[in-house]
Amino acid sequence: AQTVTQSQPEMSVQEAETVTLSCTYDTSENNYYLFWYKQPPSRQMILVIRQEAYKQQNATENRFSVNFQKAAKSFSLKISDSQLGDTAMYFCAFMSEGGSQGNLIFGKGTKLSVKP
Amino acid sequence: GAVVSQHPSWVICKSGTSVKIECRSLDFQATTMFWYRQFPKQSLMLMATSNEGSKATYEQGVEKDKFLINHASLTLSTLTVTSAHPEDSSFYICSALHWGGGSSYEQYFGPGTRLTVT
Numbered sequence: 333a334q335t336v337t338q339s340q341p342e343m344s345v346q347e348a349e350t351v352t353l354s355c356t357y358d359t360s361e362n363n364y365y366l367f368w369y370k371q372p373p374s375r376q377m378i379l380v381i382r383q384e385a386y387k388q389q390n391a392t393e394n395r396f397s398v399n400f401q402k403a404a405k406s407f408s409l410k411i412s413d414s415q416l417g418d419t420a421m422y423f424c425a426f427m428s429e430g431g432s433q434g435n436l437i438f439g440k441g442t443k444l445s446v447k448p
Numbered sequence: 449g450a451v452v453s454q455h456p457s458w459v460i461c462k463s464g465t466s467v468k469i470e471c472r473s474l475d476f477q478a479t480t481m482f483w484y485r486q487f488p489k490q491s492l493m494l495m496a497t498s499n500e501g502s503k504a505t506y507e508q509g510v511e512k513d514k515f516l517i518n519h520a521s522l523t524l525s526t527l528t529v530t531s532a533h534p535e536d537s538s539f540y541i542c543s544a545l546h547w548g549g550g551s552s553y554e555q556y557f558g559p560g561t562r563l564t565v566t
Contacts, residue, residue: 375541376557435494
């Protein structure tokens with residue numbers, strides 16, 4: 333069975349600085365998808381970034397980028413130029429390819445606080 | 449992007465009564481929807497997978513007779529908490545599975561429903 337581990341329950345960063353959130357996962361599959369979701373105090377789950385395992389190039393979305401290391405089964409999220417609005421819970425998630433069920437397996441989350 | 453709505457956003461009910469939560473995909477059809485429960489400061493816990501036109505698949509430990517799921521159309525799934533008890537108080541989140549072509553799937557989430565049972 334697949335598992336997702338986020339080893340940092342809480343992190344903080346100064347506004348405008350860079351922070352990296354860690355995520356490791358375990359799977360025997362070769363093709364799959366990885367996601368980072370953000371859950372702000374409103375509790376709405378928001379997709380931050382997505383990575384297909386077959387793509388070697390790391391995904392980027394504006395200030396958000398990932399470091400995807402397939403062999404190491406690592407999928408970290410880097411937030412550059414942190415903003416106060418980045419304060420939220422961040423969840424790493426795994427989805428099998430084909431996804432006929434489309435199930436997401438979530439990590440326990442990292443609470444990020446951006447300080448002014 | 450795809451939008452999923454959830455109604456109500458907050459509901460208070462008395463112990464022993466039932467409450468229904470609706471989840472709608474507003475601009476796409478979703479043959480599969482998911483229901484999650486989230487306790488404070490914890491991750492999302494999958495309760496069940498809802499498939500249009502068929503019975504829902506419940507995760508181990510989730511009482512299917514207590515949490516009734518109906519996915520009657522391609523845009524609507526409902527979760528009914530029957531004979532609610534205070535321990536059912538929680539934050540319930542739905543999501544809808546969107547197919548982006550090929551083998552590309554993505555879950556879009558509703559804003560959640562806070563249930564308080566008194």
